[in-house]
Amino acid sequence: MTISRALALIATVVLASGAWSQGMPIPKPSPGLMPxxxxxxxxFEKNCASCHGERLDGSDKGPPLVHRIYEPSHHGDIAFQLAAKNGTRAHHWQFGDMPPxxxxxxxxxxxxxxxxxMHQRRAGIR
Known part of the structure; x- marks a missing residue:
């Protein structure tokens, strides 16, 4: 296991345990789903682009998702699940809180x- 994968796993466990300890249900995709x-x-175009930009490069309403802050080792996939379900507080950017x-x-x-x-990998973010 690479160091970045190990860090991503640790981050996922920490995020999941934090959500669990706060009583938040952790959203899970269907078993066997191939994203x-x-x-x-x-x-994305229907639900996210109005804030995160058509090309994932952000807007005046929300941050870019093709950015090192959102790399898998810092914001694991579960962070996207939790943000979509519960919203999230502004913590890296000055756009205000993200609603569910x-x-x-x-x-x-x-x-x-x-x-x-996929777009992050194309930009060299792993």
Missing amino acids: NPTLGKAL VPGVTPDDVAHITAYVR
Whole structure:
């Protein structure tokens, strides 16, 4: 296991345990789901692009997702699940808190995350 994968695993465990200890349900995609970036693109455009930018480069409403802050070792996939379900406090940027995204399922978020990760890898973010 590489150091970055080990750190990502630790970050995921820490985030999950923090959510669990606060009584937050941890959203989980369907068992056996194969996240698909192509499906994620359409879901991103519908649910995320108005704040995070059509090209994931941010807007005046939300931060860019193709940025080292959102690399898997710092914001694991579970962070995307928790943010979509529960919203999140502003903690890296000055855009204000992110509200929950109604109507987006854990499967949808898994597809969106696959789309974001694909673009991050293309930009050299691993």
